[in-house]
Amino acid sequence: MTDLVNTKRREFLVSSTSAAAALVISSSLVGCGTGEEPFPIPPAFTYGVASGDPLIDRVILWTYAKAPDNVRTVPLTWQVALAQNFVSIVSSGSVDAAEANGFTAKVDATGLTPGASYFYRFLGPRDTVSPVGKTRTLPAASVASLKFAVFSCSLYSEGFFNAYDDALKTDAQYVLHIGDYIYEYGSGPTQYGNTDAAALGRVVTPANDIVSLSDYRTRYALYRSDANVRALHAAMPWITIWDDHEFANNAYFNGAENHKPATQGDWTTRKNIAAKVYHEWMPIRTDTSNLLKIYRSFDFGSLFSLHMVDTRIEGRDQQYDNFGDADGGFGRYIAGITPNASGVLADASRHMISATQQAWLTSQMSTSKATWQILGNQVIMGKMWIPVSVTQNFNTGNAAGFVAATQAYLTAKATRAAGGAAALTPTQVALLDPSRNPRLPYNLDSWDGYPAERERVLQSVKSLNKKLVVLSGDSHDGWFNNLTTLSDEKVGVEFAGTSVTSTGFEAVGLGAVGSALDGSALVPQLGNAAIGAGLGLIDDLGYANSSQRGYLLMTVTADTVKGEYVYMSTVKSSTYTRSIGRTITVDTSGKTTFG
Numbered sequence: 001m002t003d004l005v006n007t008k009r010r011e012f013l014v015s016s017t018s019a020a021a022a023l024v025i026s027s028s029l030v031g032c033g034t035g036e037e038p039f040p041i042p043p044a045f046t047y048g049v050a051s052g053d054p055l056i057d058r059v060i061l062w063t064y065a066k067a068p069d070n071v072r073t074v075p076l077t078w079q080v081a082l083a084q085n086f087v088s089i090v091s092s093g094s095v096d097a098a099e100a101n102g103f104t105a106k107v108d109a110t111g112l113t114p115g116a117s118y119f120y121r122f123l124g125p126r127d128t129v130s131p132v133g134k135t136r137t138l139p140a141a142s143v144a145s146l147k148f149a150v151f152s153c154s155l156y157s158e159g160f161f162n163a164y165d166d167a168l169k170t171d172a173q174y175v176l177h178i179g180d181y182i183y184e185y186g187s188g189p190t191q192y193g194n195t196d197a198a199a200l201g202r203v204v205t206p207a208n209d210i211v212s213l214s215d216y217r218t219r220y221a222l223y224r225s226d227a228n229v230r231a232l233h234a235a236m237p238w239i240t241i242w243d244d245h246e247f248a249n250n251a252y253f254n255g256a257e258n259h260k261p262a263t264q265g266d267w268t269t270r271k272n273i274a275a276k277v278y279h280e281w282m283p284i285r286t287d288t289s290n291l292l293k294i295y296r297s298f299d300f301g302s303l304f305s306l307h308m309v310d311t312r313i314e315g316r317d318q319q320y321d322n323f324g325d326a327d328g329g330f331g332r333y334i335a336g337i338t339p340n341a342s343g344v345l346a347d348a349s350r351h352m353i354s355a356t357q358q359a360w361l362t363s364q365m366s367t368s369k370a371t372w373q374i375l376g377n378q379v380i381m382g383k384m385w386i387p388v389s390v391t392q393n394f395n396t397g398n399a400a401g402f403v404a405a406t407q408a409y410l411t412a413k414a415t416r417a418a419g420g421a422a423a424l425t426p427t428q429v430a431l432l433d434p435s436r437n438p439r440l441p442y443n444l445d446s447w448d449g450y451p452a453e454r455e456r457v458l459q460s461v462k463s464l465n466k467k468l469v470v471l472s473g474d475s476h477d478g479w480f481n482n483l484t485t486l487s488d489e490k491v492g493v494e495f496a497g498t499s500v501t502s503t504g505f506e507a508v509g510l511g512a513v514g515s516a517l518d519g520s521a522l523v524p525q526l527g528n529a530a531i532g533a534g535l536g537l538i539d540d541l542g543y544a545n546s547s548q549r550g551y552l553l554m555t556v557t558a559d560t561v562k563g564e565y566v567y568m569s570t571v572k573s574s575t576y577t578r579s580i581g582r583t584i585t586v587d588t589s590g591k592t593t594f595g
Contacts, residue, residue: 041069043066043128044067045131049062049121050282050283051237051283052240053283054137054138055138056138056140057112059108059136060283061080061122063122065124066097074096074098075094075124078109078121079092079123080112081119086119091112102277114138114139115137115139116136118134119133120132120135131234132234142301145557146300146303149554150495150554151164151167152499153502154180154223154499155499156226156501157193158571159572160576161571163500167551168235175232175237177239178377179242184249186209186210187205196572205222209258212273213277216277220280241378247275247312251313251316253314253317254267254318271313294308294310295309295310299370300556304371305365305370307361307374309353309378310357311352312378315354316351317350320444321444321449336451350450350453353453362464365460365464373466375470379447380496381446381447381454383448384441385448385540386441387439388439389409409432410535445474446475458491467492469494469586471494471496477505478514478543479496479545480563482542490590498549511547512546515536518541531543542584543565550567552566560588562584562586565581583595
């Protein structure tokens, strides 16, 4: 009984002290004995709250607070509690929302317990209180199962963020956003994604492509004005990484396809502004000595280690297809993968990530004791190689030839699968012979455009004998790939989620091509054995969806990693239904099950 009384007394003292502290802070915000009220209109928490980068004992808390027509620094108190009524506060402190950071405020809330859920809020002048957010820490040791939602490519002007809303209705515990949280394009009706913007009430601000500090801040504020964005941020911690559109389309270390120095100024200046504003608005743990270094790892107990890699800004060389060549860069690509007299590839000197980051990644995986190694990665890593017999028709705009070539290639694969190589005609033998019908990547901005770098990463994983799962975005379509070396040895798997709103292949009339890419078009001939069997145009591809928007819902246990491809019926209305396109499960032996 004494312990119970003492416990109640402590809880009362903690809550009472916190309330008193809030009163003292609130009362102290008058103007230094002058009688002037510094905030005649109370500050507002316009964009809600967010949390992110959880560790076993801490998590980043974020908010925005500003009084209308007032640039004074807003002093805030933050609180973390076990219950939503904040009767038992476990961590608290003060932080400022200042003009220098665009009136955003972040704090690393420490002293928390592993694998625990918490509520948090901010208190401001004149008794203002932020919305309450919910967050959780990482587990410290063994845990049976963890679930998280994976998003990418959230284009405000293209439609409604229904995928964010849907994730709120699941039992996901964390969010991973692996790039293109915002887009840089202006509001011009001919610019990408703006066709329906006016009709949907989703016209972006500012009207120009974002370049200046004010531009980037205004764009993030627009995205955070979306109710679904605010709700999902408040519901669970996010772990994020940037891709190109947080800067400019097809960015790399020294430039971007959508950066014009003559009219938009110095690239390094723009890049540094974009990085600063990203750190202001995202609940990410910031290294103030180097805002461009955001690769980092998270250990989810003994289940998995998550490595968030930066394949975009930190060390990437210019893309082969970003030089304006008439052939789209394929001449440079072929030259890069052709050995010289000494057997050295020119591509071997090109980087997707710096040598420093690769050494870090190898070290992190080497020392990890977790069952799974998961990479949060921006762009497709798998070998998305399509036979030249097909791509040559596509590249020349020969739609009928494209269809005929695709059908001929799939028929050859189906014939070999059903009757063996002896059943093939000479023409089909030639079609399936890579030396006579080479495979070429369709996207040189992905890892396919840096094949030597990809090989270094995969060989490192192979040498460490780790169980690798890569999570990717960027392409706007849904994929599942086997990750194989240049000698076709399987090293891991890749779940690549579709976009939240950005259009995929359907925007160029290829919405139905997914079944040809992954071979599921052969189900009528071969039955369900065609699913995931590598019988499509792309050998390593087990699943493709080229027409729907949504997200990935991942469940990890000690035995399996399961990915559910969740799709929204529409992004053109806030009223939608959800469906599961496919559920794919990989076990620790490497066996993959398609459901």
